[in-house]
Amino acid sequence: MAGRGKVIVIAQQKGGSGKTTLAVNLAVTYARLGLRVALLDTDPQGSLGRWFLARRERLGEAGIEFSTSSAWGVSYECEKLRRLADVILVDTPPKVDADLRPALREADIVLVPIAASHVDLWATEGVLDLARREQRQVAVVMNRVRAGTRLSDEVTASAGRLDPGMAAAKLANRVAYGESLGQGLGVAEVQGRGPAAAEIAALAAEIAGRIDLQMPAS
Ligand SMILES: Nc1ncnc2c1ncn2[C@@H]1O[C@H](COP(=O)(O)OP(=O)(O)OP(=O)(O)O)[C@@H](O)[C@H]1O
Ligand SMILES: [Mg+2]
Numbered sequence: 001m002a003g004r005g006k007v008i009v010i011a012q013q014k015g016g017s018g019k020t021t022l023a024v025n026l027a028v029t030y031a032r033l034g035l036r037v038a039l040l041d042t043d044p045q046g047s048l049g050r051w052f053l054a055r056r057e058r059l060g061e062a063g064i065e066f067s068t069s070s071a072w073g074v075s076y077e078c079e080k081l082r083r084l085a086d087v088i089l090v091d092t093p094p095k096v097d098a099d100l101r102p103a104l105r106e107a108d109i110v111l112v113p114i115a116a117s118h119v120d121l122w123a124t125e126g127v128l129d130l131a132r133r134e135q136r137q138v139a140v141v142m143n144r145v146r147a148g149t150r151l152s153d154e155v156t157a158s159a160g161r162l163d164p165g166m167a168a169a170k171l172a173n174r175v176a177y178g179e180s181l182g183q184g185l186g187v188a189e190v191q192g193r194g195p196a197a198a199e200i201a202a203l204a205a206e207i208a209g210r211i212d213l214q215m216p217a218s
Helices: 019-032 047-059 071-084 098-106 118-122 124-133 150-162 175-182 195-211
Strands: 006-010 037-041 065-068 087-091 109-115 138-143
Touching (some): 006 195, 019 109, 019 138, 019 195, 037 047, 037 071, 071 087, 071 098, 098 124, 109 124, 109 195, 118 150, 124 138, 124 150, 138 195
Parallel strands (some): 006 087, 037 065, 109 138
């Protein structure tokens, strides 16, 4: 349907796996490509809101819409936001239970970040099961990868067995992610030509392709 925004839901039971980092950086990247972007935070921790406030203070205009909702308010919010934005990124709390269902039902794709550790891996099956039960397209996203370490290689291989559709683009462990988050920015805004911006751009393009997100003609 024309003018209907796509919804990307980011979910993972394990805390600190990179959900908010992914939401922020994909949002900034899509906005820089000229798309209308909305962020929706369903996590009562409110980290995304803190990022957004820092961004407003820094830039004046955030260039991205932001709203919050309860777990069960997601469908109503998404219905509204789909009319206003090309892409809506939904950040969720670190738990996987019935409360996640309304968000999953809205999702054109569910991104599941796994920070390269076995603990993150063990926490992943629950969200994959739930998303598949809702017949949602899923992509595991490897995060905090340390190239060439046995741990990263092992976790990546196991994650690939859990999700054969794992995103080809992976995010390395880089200080720029933490720093930019605290500044209300995305990595592309602090080091536009750096490796972090390049891997986020690759991920953004890959996900856009999977959900048929049209880029504005440049
Ligand atoms: N690729 C990365 N490289 C370095 N640091 C990272 C990376 N990804 C995330 N981090 C850092 O890890 C911490 C947790 O990330 P983030 O807040 O995005 O996780 P989360 O899944 O949203 O956590 P929560 O479950 O608590 O909401 C943050 O300090 C963030 O800056
Ligand atoms: Mg978070």
